[in-house]
Amino acid sequence: MTMPDVSEKWTGKINTLTLGATSASGGTRTGAVTIGGASTLPFLSFEGEVGNRPAIAVDVLDGPPEGWPAPLVKAYGDAFSSPAKWAKKAVGFGADLICLRLANAHPDGGNRSPQQCADTVKEVLGAVGVPLIVWGCGIDAKDNQIMPAVSSAARGENLLLGSAREKNYRTLVALGLADGHKLMAESPCDVNIAKQVNILCTDAGYPLENMVIFPTTGALGYGIEYVYSIQERGRLAGLGGDRLLAQPVLADVGAEAWRSKEARDPQFACVTDQTRPLWGVAWEAATATFLLQAGVELLVMRHPDAIAQVRAAIGRLMPAAK
Amino acid sequence: MYVIGERINGMFADVKQAIREKKADVIQELARRQMAAGAWALDVNVGPAVADGKGAMLWLVETIRAVSDAPLAIDTAKWEVMAAVVPQVPGHVILNSSKADPEIAAKYAGLAAEHNGSLIGLTIDAAGVPGNSEKRVELGAQLIATAMEAGLPTDRLFIDPIILPVNVSSKTPVDCLEAIAQIRAFSDPPPHLLLGLSNVSQRCSNRGLINRTYLSMCIAKGLDSAIMDPLDTELINSAITAELLTGKMIYCDSYLEAARSSKQ
Numbered sequence: 001m002t003m004p005d006v007s008e009k010w011t012g013k014i015n016t017l018t019l020g021a022t023s024a025s026g027g028t029r030t031g032a033v034t035i036g037g038a039s040t041l042p043f044l045s046f047e048g049e050v051g052n053r054p055a056i057a058v059d060v061l062d063g064p065p066e067g068w069p070a071p072l073v074k075a076y077g078d079a080f081s082s083p084a085k086w087a088k089k090a091v092g093f094g095a096d097l098i099c100l101r102l103a104n105a106h107p108d109g110g111n112r113s114p115q116q117c118a119d120t121v122k123e124v125l126g127a128v129g130v131p132l133i134v135w136g137c138g139i140d141a142k143d144n145q146i147m148p149a150v151s152s153a154a155r156g157e158n159l160l161l162g163s164a165r166e167k168n169y170r171t172l173v174a175l176g177l178a179d180g181h182k183l184m185a186e187s188p189c190d191v192n193i194a195k196q197v198n199i200l201c202t203d204a205g206y207p208l209e210n211m212v213i214f215p216t217t218g219a220l221g222y223g224i225e226y227v228y229s230i231q232e233r234g235r236l237a238g239l240g241g242d243r244l245l246a247q248p249v250l251a252d253v254g255a256e257a258w259r260s261k262e263a264r265d266p267q268f269a270c271v272t273d274q275t276r277p278l279w280g281v282a283w284e285a286a287t288a289t290f291l292l293q294a295g296v297e298l299l300v301m302r303h304p305d306a307i308a309q310v311r312a313a314i315g316r317l318m319p320a321a322k
Numbered sequence: 323m324y325v326i327g328e329r330i331n332g333m334f335a336d337v338k339q340a341i342r343e344k345k346a347d348v349i350q351e352l353a354r355r356q357m358a359a360g361a362w363a364l365d366v367n368v369g370p371a372v373a374d375g376k377g378a379m380l381w382l383v384e385t386i387r388a389v390s391d392a393p394l395a396i397d398t399a400k401w402e403v404m405a406a407v408v409p410q411v412p413g414h415v416i417l418n419s420s421k422a423d424p425e426i427a428a429k430y431a432g433l434a435a436e437h438n439g440s441l442i443g444l445t446i447d448a449a450g451v452p453g454n455s456e457k458r459v460e461l462g463a464q465l466i467a468t469a470m471e472a473g474l475p476t477d478r479l480f481i482d483p484i485i486l487p488v489n490v491s492s493k494t495p496v497d498c499l500e501a502i503a504q505i506r507a508f509s510d511p512p513p514h515l516l517l518g519l520s521n522v523s524q525r526c527s528n529r530g531l532i533n534r535t536y537l538s539m540c541i542a543k544g545l546d547s548a549i550m551d552p553l554d555t556e557l558i559n560s561a562i563t564a565e566l567l568t569g570k571m572i573y574c575d576s577y578l579e580a581a582r583s584s585k586q
Contacts, residue, residue, distance in 0.1 A: 195574035237572045243584050245572060
């Protein structure tokens with residue numbers, strides 16, 4: 001008796017997107033990173049193309065972090081003293097990209113100037129050869145001042161700029177078009193708004209194929225099942241032919257996982273002094289591998305051991321081509 | 323929603339005149355406007371314009387092809403015109419249409435299969451338009467079987483359950499709704515279900531309102547295609563909204579625009 005073929009056939013395909021530009025394409029990166037391209041649900045190689053390997057970006061802040069838990073402080077040591085050192089350390093941990101957060105531009109924080117922000121980006125570009133994600137401080141008015149300086153300082157480097165939102169996307173769209181950068185479209189874990197931000201950006205003239213969807217996420221234990229179902233809905237629509245939801249997806253894993261109580265200060269009876277530092281690593285790795293199953297192509301992470309574990313998991317899910 | 327634009331039809335005065343006077347720009351403008359407005363394919367019907375149906379049809383095909391590579395639905399009741407024109411249509415061709423009698427449908431389905439085209443099959447046979455939904459479903463099943471035997475895949479078969487004007491028959495709209503749901507359930511993949519939508523409101527007032535209300539009702543039952551007027555913006559909006567409400571797409575505030583942009 002022959003088994004019936006029950007594999008799904010999809011009409012759509014997730015866009016392929018390349019970040020970073022080498023000298024051959026007008027930038028200074030030593031390599032570029034390409035994500036996306038799946039024509040089926042994650043890792044179902046028997047159904048269709050699984051696309052490019054998910055990439056891992058590692059967080060670097062524009063100044064020493066405040067309140068980061070001991071396992072991260074221990075892993076990075078004195079690399080926190082400058083963004084350049086930090087980025088080099090992260091590349092040593094296996095970062096495919098650096099995710100630079102201009103947190104100190106926040107008006108209530110360092111309130112750094114556009115020029116200072118641009119200098120930080122140039123410092124990191126000079127220190128490492130991997131492509132960059134650059135995130136503003138999250139305050140629209142301030143981001144609309146600093147991002148133009150950042151964008152033009154890195155013209156041609158093919159950055160991923162974060163993040164365009166429903167209420168604030170025009171500046172980033174203009175910068176992405178003018179300086180040749182890709183765009184992250186943010187939505188609060190809401191597939192309707194994810195689609196809306198994408199259409200707003202395309203209406204403003206930005207090419208759909210240059211966008212990454214960034215649905216805000218939560219860590220394991222903080223509604224991640226909901227995050228999964230939202231992401232799955234979007235992915236099914238994208239594979240079903242909805243071009244506005246066929247973009248690769250970014251998940252901000254490290255920041256979410258290390259914010260959780262379980263990662264920072266696990267209160268379970270079984271926790272010993274010896275195992276305490278492992279909880280955060282496990283929490284970050286578990287959150288990341290879970291989100292890979294939902295169809296995330298770009299993970300932003302923090303701890304080297306978690307990065308290594310996730311890399312190994314990707315290797316098991318996507319064995320090297322024969 | 324697979325919209326087949328109905329405007330290139332010799333029944334319309336502007337098209338009739340354009341065919342008679344070989345005014346290509348009138349036809350090409352209609353082709354362009356219908357495609358830009360949301361059509362996926364274009365119906366091509368010479369109508370009563372000229373005596374030489376075949377020559378006029380070929381001229382229309384050539385004229386449209388100069389500006390659009392959209393699938394063309396060759397709309398004629400004459401087999402000799404169909405058989406002569408179909409092999410000469412570059413790109414995708416839809417045969418519009420065949421009756422359900424097996425000996426007739428087999429000929430049309432064979433021609434469609436031979437040219438990698440699609441076929442619109444009507445639930446009409448020698449006895450005429452059925453007076454109930456059961457007969458429509460029976461003829462629909464017959465069309466599916468005939469198409470399969472002729473080597474035409476079911477997803478290239480459009481079944482038209484035949485809508486009559488609501489002022490002629492108040493029962494037909496309900497019969498068609500039932501037939502759409504039932505014929506759709508027959509095979510996997512199912513055939514497309516199609517209507518010549520504008521017929522429902524022939525010689526009625528409030529035509530636009532009747533068309534878009536009925537289209538929404540039919541989409542709820544599984545209709546996925548119609549020969550209709552894509553230049554009627556409200557009608558297209560209703561079709562998109564009905565598809566949204568039947569789970570065919572993800573909502574966003576600009577969903578009308580999103581659906582239109584997804585077509586390109």
